[in-house]
Amino acid sequence: MSNSISEIIKKEKLNKADLSYLLSLEGKERDDFLKQTGNHYINSLGKKVYFRGLVEFSNYCTKDCYYCGIRKGNSSSERYDIDDEAIIDAAKFAHENRYGSLVLQAGERSDKIFTDRVTALLKEIKKATNGELGITISLGEQTEEVYQEWFNAGAHRYLLRIETSNKELYYKIHPKDEQHNFEKRIECLRTLQKVGFQTGTGVMIGLPFQTYDQLADDLLFFKAMNVDMVGMGPFIEHTETPLYKYKDDLWPLQRRFEVALNMIASLRLLMPDINIAAATALQAIDPMGREKALRYGANVIMPNITPTTHRKDYTLYENKPCTDEGAEDCSNCLSIRVEMAGREIGYNQWGDSKHFFNRQIDKQ
Ligand code: 5AD
Numbered sequence: 001m002s003n004s005i006s007e008i009i010k011k012e013k014l015n016k017a018d019l020s021y022l023l024s025l026e027g028k029e030r031d032d033f034l035k036q037t038g039n040h041y042i043n044s045l046g047k048k049v050y051f052r053g054l055v056e057f058s059n060y061c062t063k064d065c066y067y068c069g070i071r072k073g074n075s076s077s078e079r080y081d082i083d084d085e086a087i088i089d090a091a092k093f094a095h096e097n098r099y100g101s102l103v104l105q106a107g108e109r110s111d112k113i114f115t116d117r118v119t120a121l122l123k124e125i126k127k128a129t130n131g132e133l134g135i136t137i138s139l140g141e142q143t144e145e146v147y148q149e150w151f152n153a154g155a156h157r158y159l160l161r162i163e164t165s166n167k168e169l170y171y172k173i174h175p176k177d178e179q180h181n182f183e184k185r186i187e188c189l190r191t192l193q194k195v196g197f198q199t200g201t202g203v204m205i206g207l208p209f210q211t212y213d214q215l216a217d218d219l220l221f222f223k224a225m226n227v228d229m230v231g232m233g234p235f236i237e238h239t240e241t242p243l244y245k246y247k248d249d250l251w252p253l254q255r256r257f258e259v260a261l262n263m264i265a266s267l268r269l270l271m272p273d274i275n276i277a278a279a280t281a282l283q284a285i286d287p288m289g290r291e292k293a294l295r296y297g298a299n300v301i302m303p304n305i306t307p308t309t310h311r312k313d314y315t316l317y318e319n320k321p322c323t324d325e326g327a328e329d330c331s332n333c334l335s336i337r338v339e340m341a342g343r344e345i346g347y348n349q350w351g352d353s354k355h356f357f358n359r360q361i362d363k364q
C-alpha cells in the first residue's frame with residue numbers, strides 16, 4: 001500500500017479519487033504518507049516558517065454562522081472592541097520582535113464607521129512600523145470599493161475562508177439568507193484577487209455531514225480558484241451555537257485532527273508554492289498540533305498577540321489555546337516549538353506566497 005502512496009506523491013496531477021484516498025488514510029499508512037510528504041516538501045520548499053502576529057481586535061459580529069462562538073445570536077458572548085492605540089502597540093510589538101507581518105481579524109462588520117476606522121488603522125500601522133510590517137487582514141465580505149481602500153491603505157494579503165466549497169453543506173452551517181450567500185462569498189474572493197491582494201481561503205474539517213469526497217473537492221476548489229494562501233483546521237463544536245446539537249454525530253476530535261493534517265499534506269502536494277497556515281484550532285485538540293502541521297506541509301504560524309485582557313473573549317470555539325499568556329510568552333514559546341519541529345523562523349520577512357508571484361509571471 002505504501003507503494004501506491006509513493007506513486008500518488010510522485011504524480012503530476014492529483015485527481016479527486018487520489019485526494020479522497022489520501023484524506024481517508026489511517027494508522028501506519030497515514031504515518032507513511034505524512035512522513036513522505038513532509039520530506040518531499042522540505043526538500044523542495046525549504047525549512048522557513050513565517051510568523052504573523054495575530055490581533056483579534058473585536059468580537060462584535062453582524063453575522064450568525066451556525067458554528068461560531070461570536071455569532072450575533074450568542075448573547076452570552078462578552079463583547080469587546082480594542083482601542084486603536086492598543087492595536088497599534090500590538091503592531092509595534094510584532095515589528096520589534098521581528099515577526100515580519102501582522103494579521104488583523106475581527107467579527108464581520110461593514111458599516112462605514114468600521115470600514116473607515118480600519119482604513120485609518122492600516123495607515124497608522126504602516127507609519128508606526130516604517131512600512132516594514134506586512135499586513136494581512138481577515139475582515140469578511142466587503143464591497144470592491146472597501147477592499148480597494150484597504151489595499152491602498154497598506155494591507156496586501158486577505159483571508160476569507162469559504163468554510164466549505166459544497167453549496168449544500170454551506171447552507172447547513174449558515175442561515176440561508178442575503179447575509180450568508182455562497183455565491184457572494186466566491187465573488188468576494190474573485191474581487192480580492194482583482195484588487196491585487198494575495199488571497200487566502202480555507203475550510204473547516206470534520207463539520208457535521210462532511211465527507212472525504214467533499215473535503216477532496218475543497219482542495220480542488222483552492223486549486224481552481226488559484227488562491228495564494230490557505231488556512232484550515234478542525235471544526236470544534238461550541239456549546240452556544242446551533243451546530244452543537246450534532247455533537248454526537250461528529251468524527252471524534254482526534255480523527256478531525258488527523259484528517260486536518262491529511263488535508264494539509266495533500267494540499268501541499270496539490271499546490272506546492274502556496275502559503276499554508278498551521279491553524280490555531282489544531283492546538284485546541286493536540287498540544288503539539290501546530291508543530292505537526294509544520295512538519296507535514298504548513299509554512300506559516302500565527303502567534304496570538306491580542307492584548308490578553310480580551311483574548312479569552314474571542315472564543316470562536318472552546319478550548320482555544322494561549323488565551324492566558326502575554327504576547328512575550330507566546331512568542332518565546334512558539335520559537336522553541338518551531339525549532340523543535342525542525343524548521344527555521346523567517347524573522348523580519350513578509351513571507352509572501354510564492355504562488356502569487358508565480359501567477360503574475362504566468363499572466364505575462
Ligand atoms: N471550530 C473551528 N473553527 C471555527 N471557526 C469559526 N468557528 C469555528 C469552530 N467552531 C473558524 C472559521 C472562521 C475562522 C475565523 O475561524 O473557519 O473563518
Ligand code: FES
Nearest residue numbers: 061063065068071
Ligand atoms: Fe461572525 Fe460568521 S459569525 S462571520
